[in-house]
Amino acid sequence: MNIPFSPPFIDQLVIDEVMDSLKSNWITSGPKVKALETEMVQLTDSKAAVCVNSWTSGAMLMLKWFGIGEGDEVIVPAYTYCATALCVLHCGATPVMVDILDDFTIDPEKIRASITPRTKAIIAVDIAGLPCRYHDIQKMMAAPEVREKFVPRGPEQEQLGRILLIADAAHSIGAQYDGMPAAVQSDVAIFSFHAVKNITTGEGGCICLNLPYPFDHTQIYQFLKLFSLNGQNKDAFSKSQGGNWRYDILCKGYKMNMPDLCAAVGLAQIKRYKNFLLPLRKIIALKYCAAFAGYDWFTEPLLKDECREASYHLFPLRIKGIGETERDMIIDELVTLGITANVHFIPMPMLSYFKSLGFAIGDYPNSYAQYACEISLPIYPQLRTAEVEYIIEGVISSVQKTLKTAPVADPLN
Missing domain, CATH: 3.40.640.10 (Type I PLP-dependent aspartate aminotransferase-like (Major domain))
Known part of the structure; x- marks a missing residue:
């Protein structure tokens, strides 16, 4: 695929x-x-x-x-x-x-x-x-x-x-x-x-x-x-x-x-967003959560709580215990399977222009921590059921392979 x-x-x-x-x-x-x-x-x-x-x-x-x-x-x-x-x-x-x-x-x-x-x-x-x-x-x-x-x-x-x-x-x-x-x-x-x-x-x-x-x-x-x-x-x-x-x-x-x-x-x-397009996004997000829930490396994204519910624009998958190197390896594995993933976002203090203004990522430790293990998975209305299942299988295999083979580095180095 x-x-x-x-x-x-x-x-x-x-x-x-x-x-x-x-x-x-x-x-x-x-x-x-x-x-x-x-x-x-x-x-x-x-x-x-x-x-x-x-x-x-x-x-x-x-x-x-x-x-x-x-x-x-x-x-x-x-x-x-x-x-x-x-x-x-x-x-x-x-x-x-x-x-x-x-x-x-x-x-x-x-x-x-x-x-x-x-x-x-x-x-x-x-x-x-x-x-x-x-x-x-x-x-x-x-x-x-x-x-x-x-x-x-x-x-x-x-x-x-x-x-x-x-x-x-x-x-x-x-x-x-x-x-x-x-x-x-x-x-x-x-x-x-x-x-x-x-x-x-x-x-x-x-x-x-x-x-x-x-x-x-x-x-x-x-x-x-x-x-x-x-x-x-x-x-x-x-x-x-x-x-x-x-x-x-x-x-x-x-x-x-x-x-x-x-x-x-x-x-x-x-005109069809509230009753058609948005519910399709939610269905995919819940499928991801259900499929990954049994794995101890999965950090479930907050999609809904007592007062908030997301628009399901992104599915920010986070993998426990990894850093940037391992995260990038997982994305590369997904690419070999034909699955395009992304990262949201590179914190601004890591970007050249903002570094030139004096911002430093060390001042924002949680921004870095969330970024270093985040992978945004495809989530959009036209994804077919077979494609969602293929993404789930690809994520599980890519994460398991990477966790077995890659030494986890100090995320701040």
Whole structure:
């Protein structure tokens, strides 16, 4: 067999939706984008949703909207994709990295210890689709000694009166928290529609707003739409409606809008996500757990607890007692069997650019510990039962072979 890691879900309904855009002769931002935004509001129970061309764009827009810039700090986990920190740097602010818990999510106590008067936002990352411990983060943020440290700068910060909580929900579309969409646990949840995500638009993202009263979400939505289109007060679709050509530039905006051609792919998928695509992912994840449960080398990923349920975006297999060398050997064995696996993620302090900024992996021991033994297995709706069984057999044989033949090295050396 030849099993890829995460191909996009493209069926006839997706093709039909894209063809509808092509036949309409309207392929940039227009009605399909608006329809996808409406679907996102319904799926996430959010107050407004703004589609953009990537998760990174969405994060930059929100940080800029909140007035974050030079001299400010934004707390992020060390264990995440680089975009979580790069969006902060692109705004001129400083990312402050903290370690994670054993479930891969950001450690609320590490956040508390890192808050200073310069802290303006926290970006909590829902790794593998598991929501962060938002109750603990919210409780920490509400503590008087934390709120007293907040020094607002600008009208949005004055109005909120505290640190902004952003969910990096790139992995967690459809995740639940207390029986509700996880997106409502943060002020802002930003989703990714990249090609490997549960719902894709090829490239793309979506900002979902859940700010407290008295923020006007309609007003913020309208601002973000023009902010993502060069500060222009009319998009191309509006201008195309006869005699409506005149426009104005109201602010120094960005070019980050999503085109209809991309939105069409996501629109076809999201309509069947909750009742079809997401349950298929869950079935595969539970099959993996059941198959590996009898092996003492298996660390079961947290997929559901008393208040959280993941979106089953990744299946982060962890092998007890191994380091990077053995983990890589197992992946190589899987490749020989035609199974493509991955690793999520290389902690940012291990990457050259972040090392050049002074970050060191030794300061984030749990991030390293989880990374060193993690293997992300294929998990997507179009995986057939025979392929899932083949992956299970391949993992078991590859792990058993590696554990028998490879001496386990000190993971920090």
